[in-house]
Amino acid sequence: MELATKYDPTVVEDKWYKYWTDHRMFHSEPDNRPAYTIVIPPPNVTGVLHMGHMLNNTIQDVLIRRARMTGFNAVWVPGTDHASIATEAKVVNMLKEKGIDKKDLTRDEFLKYAWEWKEKHGGIILKQLRKLGASCDWDRTKFTMDADLSEAVIDIFVDLYNKGKIYRGVRMVNWDPKALTAVSDEEVVYKELQSKLYYVRYQIEGEPGEYITIATTRPETILGDTAICMHPDDERYAKYKGKRAIVPLVNRSIPLIYDEYVEREFGTGALKITPAHDINDYNLGIKHHLETINIFNDNGTLSESAQFLVGMDRFEARKAIIPLLEEAGSMVKIEDYVNKVGFSERTNEVIEPKLSLQWFCKMGELAKPALDAVMNNDIKFYPDKFKNTYAHWMENVKDWCISRQLWWGHRIPAFYLPNHEFVVAHNVDEAFNIAQQKYPELNLTKEDLKQDEDVMDTWFSSWLWPLSVFDGIRNPENPEIKYYYPTSALITAPDIIFFWVARMIMAGLEWRGTIPFKDVYFTGTVRDKLHRKMSKSLGNSPDPIMLMEKYGADGVRFGMLLSSPAGNDLLFDESLCEQGRNFSNKMWNAFRLVMGWDVDANGEQPIHTKVAVEWMNQRINEVLADAEEDFKRYRLSEALMALYKLVWDDFCSCFLEVVKPPYQKPMDGKTYNDILDIFEKLTKVLHPFMPFITEELWHALRERQEGESLMLCEMPKPENVNRELLDRFAVTRNVIEQIRRVRSEKNIANKNALKLHVHADAAMANAEMDAVIAKLANVELVEYVGEQGEVNGASFIEQNVKYSIPLEGLINAEEEIKKLQADLKYAEGFLQGVLKKLSNERFVNNAPQNVVDIERKKQADAEEKIRIIKEQLSKLQ
RNA sequence: GGGAGCUUAGCUCAGUUGGUUUAGAGCAUCUGCCUUACAAGCAGAGGGUCACUAGUUCGAAUCUAGUAGUUCCCACCA
Numbered sequence A: 001m002e003l004a005t006k007y008d009p010t011v012v013e014d015k016w017y018k019y020w021t022d023h024r025m026f027h028s029e030p031d032n033r034p035a036y037t038i039v040i041p042p043p044n045v046t047g048v049l050h051m052g053h054m055l056n057n058t059i060q061d062v063l064i065r066r067a068r069m070t071g072f073n074a075v076w077v078p079g080t081d082h083a084s085i086a087t088e089a090k091v092v093n094m095l096k097e098k099g100i101d102k103k104d105l106t107r108d109e110f111l112k113y114a115w116e117w118k119e120k121h122g123g124i125i126l127k128q129l130r131k132l133g134a135s136c137d138w139d140r141t142k143f144t145m146d147a148d149l150s151e152a153v154i155d156i157f158v159d160l161y162n163k164g165k166i167y168r169g170v171r172m173v174n175w176d177p178k179a180l181t182a183v184s185d186e187e188v189v190y191k192e193l194q195s196k197l198y199y200v201r202y203q204i205e206g207e208p209g210e211y212i213t214i215a216t217t218r219p220e221t222i223l224g225d226t227a228i229c230m231h232p233d234d235e236r237y238a239k240y241k242g243k244r245a246i247v248p249l250v251n252r253s254i255p256l257i258y259d260e261y262v263e264r265e266f267g268t269g270a271l272k273i274t275p276a277h278d279i280n281d282y283n284l285g286i287k288h289h290l291e292t293i294n295i296f297n298d299n300g301t302l303s304e305s306a307q308f309l310v311g312m313d314r315f316e317a318r319k320a321i322i323p324l325l326e327e328a329g330s331m332v333k334i335e336d337y338v339n340k341v342g343f344s345e346r347t348n349e350v351i352e353p354k355l356s357l358q359w360f361c362k363m364g365e366l367a368k369p370a371l372d373a374v375m376n377n378d379i380k381f382y383p384d385k386f387k388n389t390y391a392h393w394m395e396n397v398k399d400w401c402i403s404r405q406l407w408w409g410h411r412i413p414a415f416y417l418p419n420h421e422f423v424v425a426h427n428v429d430e431a432f433n434i435a436q437q438k439y440p441e442l443n444l445t446k447e448d449l450k451q452d453e454d455v456m457d458t459w460f461s462s463w464l465w466p467l468s469v470f471d472g473i474r475n476p477e478n479p480e481i482k483y484y485y486p487t488s489a490l491i492t493a494p495d496i497i498f499f500w501v502a503r504m505i506m507a508g509l510e511w512r513g514t515i516p517f518k519d520v521y522f523t524g525t526v527r528d529k530l531h532r533k534m535s536k537s538l539g540n541s542p543d544p545i546m547l548m549e550k551y552g553a554d555g556v557r558f559g560m561l562l563s564s565p566a567g568n569d570l571l572f573d574e575s576l577c578e579q580g581r582n583f584s585n586k587m588w589n590a591f592r593l594v595m596g597w598d599v600d601a602n603g604e605q606p607i608h609t610k611v612a613v614e615w616m617n618q619r620i621n622e623v624l625a626d627a628e629e630d631f632k633r634y635r636l637s638e639a640l641m642a643l644y645k646l647v648w649d650d651f652c653s654c655f656l657e658v659v660k661p662p663y664q665k666p667m668d669g670k671t672y673n674d675i676l677d678i679f680e681k682l683t684k685v686l687h688p689f690m691p692f693i694t695e696e697l698w699h700a701l702r703e704r705q706e707g708e709s710l711m712l713c714e715m716p717k718p719e720n721v722n723r724e725l726l727d728r729f730a731v732t733r734n735v736i737e738q739i740r741r742v743r744s745e746k747n748i749a750n751k752n753a754l755k756l757h758v759h760a761d762a763a764m765a766n767a768e769m770d771a772v773i774a775k776l777a778n779v780e781l782v783e784y785v786g787e788q789g790e791v792n793g794a795s796f797i798e799q800n801v802k803y804s805i806p807l808e809g810l811i812n813a814e815e816e817i818k819k820l821q822a823d824l825k826y827a828e829g830f831l832q833g834v835l836k837k838l839s840n841e842r843f844v845n846n847a848p849q850n851v852v853d854i855e856r857k858k859q860a861d862a863e864e865k866i867r868i869i870k871e872q873l874s875k876l877q
Numbered sequence B: 001g002g003g004a005g006c007u008u009a010g011c012u013c014a015g016u017u018g019g020u021u022u023a024g025a026g027c028a029u030c031u032g033c034c035u036u037a038c039a040a041g042c043a044g045a046g047g048g049u050c051a052c053u054a055g056u057u058c059g060a061a062u063c064u065a066g067u068a069g070u071u072c073c074c075a076c077c078a
Helices: A009-022 A051-069 A084-097 A107-121 A124-132 A147-162 A219-224 A235-240 A279-287 A314-327 A364-375 A386-395 A428-438 A479-484 A494-512 A544-562 A574-595 A607-632 A636-659 A669-686 A691-701 A723-746 A767-777 A813-838 A841-846 A849-876
Strands: A035-039 A073-077 A166-176 A181-183 A188-204 A211-216 A227-230 A244-246 A253-258 A270-273 A331-344 A352-361 A380-382 A414-416 A422-424 A487-492 A517-522 A754-759 A779-784 A793-798 A801-806
Touching: A009 A124, A009 A544, A009 A691, A035 A051, A035 A479, A051 A073, A051 A124, A051 A487, A051 A544, A084 A107, A124 A544, A147 A166, A147 A422, A147 A494, A166 A331, A181 A352, A188 A219, A188 A314, A211 A219, A211 A227, A211 A270, A219 A314, A227 A279, A235 A253, A270 A279, A279 A352, A314 A331, A364 A386, A364 A494, A380 A386, A386 A494, A414 A428, A422 A428, A487 A494, A494 A517, A544 A574, A544 A636, A544 A691, A574 A636, A574 A669, A574 A691, A607 A636, A607 A669, A607 A723, A607 A767, A636 A669, A636 A767, A669 A691, A723 A754, A723 A767, A723 A793, A723 A801, A754 A767, A767 A779, A793 A813, A793 A849, A813 A841, A813 A849
Parallel strands: A035 A073, A035 A487, A227 A253, A380 A517, A487 A517, A754 A779
Antiparallel strands: A166 A181, A166 A352, A188 A211, A188 A244, A188 A331, A227 A270, A244 A253, A414 A422, A754 A801, A793 A801
């Protein structure tokens, strides 16, 4: 068979993904094995795959595949999130393009469009994940608005309400005037903006010519001012105590109040108070019993109560009010100023603090046990520095605004009665019964009950995810939740530690009494080479699908993982994928080499081959043991690097070169079989990282039955490592390297065989190792000439044994002397350092015995080495 | 304003409780090779006062304090 010199992943990857899914190999059912569970952080149903998903899901797949191969019943539950704000915004836009305004639709009509749109465009991302090789149990795919998951959300709302942990109240919330909904504190991002600070003067009532000047960044809110506040100890303003001021333009009389909240140094030390439009002003308003005037409509335009500029957008109004204030003689000056402004994470609209009636969830009691679970390491964070962040937030947790003024989501199960009371119930029937019992005098009919128009925050369903995907809320005794929960690991980004991670922990403890996962692995942010966050607007994010087409999914997985230790940002560079692709190609070519050999079943196994096979197996053992340790600590990049070197340096560059039969000669059957065993082992250990090419090779190496798969094989276990053999082989490789260096320096082509003199007693000879040297360095004769044997050529010292390569005529004595002198200088310097330590009495007395012994050994070795070099020098000079 | 982390080779990072040859890896670089698996390759080489300063110690990349730079989180003073 003729195989291409380059590995082509495209056909191979589709073939094996189909094979795996056709045989339902990702599917899991509870059985007697221990469970290993991961629930996917559900991406937005309307989302498309970006580099962050690639990293996150590659890690999950590696963990799941490894668990599957190490005796666990592994399940990876996929699914999507309904993402209220983002999805509703997309649907609204889609309708707008069709000429339909959301305002003209009923709730049901809108939801019909939304569902249609979700069915059509939703879940693309899950299809894209298949391309990556994600071994999700697709039969278990969930959506946060599936009937069963929705029911769980309602159950939880009712339960919390009945426990007194959900309440309704007027609060200052972060209003998104574009999405027309409140958003939680966590959904507000602050950015620094270049803006202006306006100084405006207010006349003191009854004192013509007397003014107080305030400084503000939002002059349009002057129209809603209901007080001016100064510091009680500020002497500049003491004389105005008890007086009132006149708001410019609207000519409203407002009180002057005094509160320590005011910074005397800022601006003029006088602060205008607009309780309806600033959280701090609101708090002062409550404290000082101030009037509240809301001058904005929900969409951010000025309302009738503003009296001026009615109907104008808030930013237009900010400009338009300047000339009005100037005309009125109230504008004192305008300065440049940098301040921070809150933006809605979803719509990038400037947040408007707004008073409104919202639903809140009390967090205090929920947070306490969830904080403990992380602090006492029931749940482990990787890296653990995030414990700090977590603790700080949990200790200062504020109540959670859970209502959103949207239609797409879980509707709040509160039903209002004609008497303005409400009942919370699972459905209208239950609500009706409760209401009838509570208010028999109302003679209610079901039609009198009006359900709350709002939906819940998306995270109010996400926080149940590990429970609800196994139906653990509605049906807590079902075998699935008992088997798969708590999940094993959560792989997520640190920016949703509060939104999601913290709340899942609360939910798990509240409704199941146990933590939802044991380990949390925080991935870093994917950035470009210039350390910039990857974003659509910068256009610096490569298209993952294109990348996979170019380098293969295995190549991209390799690239993502190789440079992303837990929690560290990933500076993504296509060259990493290139390295991954090259690695695939390397394995492919190793396979081509092995396939090309003729086998003589009766052939004798050469001694260098025998020892190489033993050594290679030991190396695999050693790396397996290290990898196990790396996995325990979630150091995936280190595990992968170790395997990369194992395959490339040990297997390809060394092992295969040793066992390679002479040109056009067959290989003995024993060796061939050993090689296949080793190759197969390597496909196993690499499979979690690079599932496609390893599956392809595993099938190609030996006959397989339909339905067999590498992904279902058992991972080789590290056995006892033969340290002695590994060390001996390492020395052998060093000797080979030295010979090759001599070749390189003397320009001796590899095809010209060399002789090697070992300046030691023949009794020290190791025929196997010498045969390996002979093979890899093209040495025709290894001769033990005794310690005093003549040197006539290039020499080197390895482990205090001198080696020389006879090279009549090719040796420049001066060069040799120079090199030896350099070696000597190094050895002497080294010895000096050691002697300095050993001559220090305090070191010898205080350091542990083994450390002192090591230093003595170093001394002896160095002295021996110096002796050999000097001897050699004396012969040359 | 408060807190946390980071700073080791050109780049990205390892370096476990201070001691295992005067610090390791991958990539990049340089040199020589189209050697019959692979030039997406082979062989070899160079490259670091471990940010700076002071301290603790027989001994510091590792511990302590300070300085500088950098990243992130929290708060949101108009």
